[in-house]
Amino acid sequence: MNSELARQGKTSAELNSAHYIQQVQSISSEFDKRFNDFASVEPVATYMCFPFATDIDVEDIAFKMGALFQLDTTALENEIVSLQNDIEMKSRATTEREKLWGLLLEEKYPNIRRCAFNLSACFGSTYLCESAFSYMKIIKSKYRSTMTDDHLLACMRLATTCYYPDYKKLAASSQCQVSH
DSSP, X not given: OHHHHHHXXXXXXXXXXXXXXXXXXXXXXXXXXXXXXXXHHHHHHHHHHOTTOTTOOHHHHHHHXXXXXXXXXXXXXXXXXXXXXXXXXXXXXXXXXXXXXXXXXXXXXXXXXXXXXXXXXXXXXXXXXXXXXXXXXXXXXXXXXXXXXXXXXXXXXXXXXXXXXXXXXXXXXXXXXXXX
């Protein structure tokens, strides 16, 4: 092998570094492809965080929101301008910031509400997927090698549910057996 490398004029270090360079470039291009969507979501997410900022380019943000969620840009522009001039919503934004998008009237701001809920659903579903995967990784450990798919499904359902039973109510409603 070394004689073949010497004949080609390359050392093993050069071949290894060329291989690693190619791998890193491949990973970099894959990241660019996968995270390209975040570049289109960023201005919309920024607007949703600060809807009353004074430096908002209404046409640009309406175009990006419309392209991202397949909505009419003209209607979005009108809603953005109306929202920026809505004194009641501005005052509520300072006191009830986390509920702002739920406070908008469906009749007055249907497109902006839809954008806000769709955007929040993106992050929520990503969180749920990642947390479910983490739970599965913990549940399916090397110590549970005989676990069946049905048992894994039941464990995953328990791990990811937000339901908490009211044990006191259940205990009070059950009838205890008394000895005869």
